[in-house]
């Protein structure tokens with residue numbers, strides 16, 4: 551069995567604040583230890599049910615060099631390095647293909663616009679106000695599951711906040727295992743279970759995902775093709791910059807669209823445009 555783990559950091563055990571999310575924050579070293587621990591717990595859970603399983607882990611957060619290779623489970627390989635469009639056009643799912651059997655989401659967060667959500671955003675908190683996949687507003691758990699679905703790989707596990715489990719029930723197909731490692735209080739606070747507890751819960755959830763895969767209760771998220779992605783940006787200038795990407799078309803003053811033969815292609819093109827949307831002229835030229 552081949553398992554792809556798409557990992558983010560905002561939904562990791564004990565992570566509640568920006569101080570923990572970037573290397574310049576004083577609490578980042580501890581948070582990356584917890585991130586590696588949550589991922590290893592998912593791997594160990596799968597191995598309880600499928601002892602021969604192998605894993606590819608995508609470090610999908612910010613600089614994408616958070617997971618500690620030194621202590622990552624030896625059955626896994628790690629996709630490392632920033633998601634520049636040249637390097638990693640599939641961003642948080644770079645490395646997935648049709649040879650995988652199961653897709654797991656570890657440490658994810660609620661989408662942009664979630665009222666009171668913990669560290670909520672979609673891809674880029676600076677640029678994206680809303681992202682629509684075939685007309686439906688979604689967050690990263692559905693976007694990444696749709697890329698996996700393009701390759702026929704079903705989603706089996708989601709870990710993060712209690713509120714993310716609501717989003718998973720609303721936007722993911724089938725019956726993935728849902729593991730809440732903390733209860734949301736607001737944008738930068740939560741009631742957190744300690745790692746010793748969450749690692750057991752995540753391991754149990756990953757083992758359950760394998761059993762559900764075998765019983766046929768997991769499904770692929772594969773939107774009707776061709777697939778359209780519409781992105782609303784916070785500012786007009788961001789859409790203007792995104793339109794420099796050849797696959798982006800204007801929808802309105804503050805939004806653009808990309809299309810593709812499947813979700814992977816449409817989202818890959820959208821990511822290319824979002825990367826460009828970060829380019830801004832200096833204020834005195836804008």
Ligand SMILES: [Zn+2]
Nearest residue numbers: 558559560611
């Ligand atoms: Zn992140």
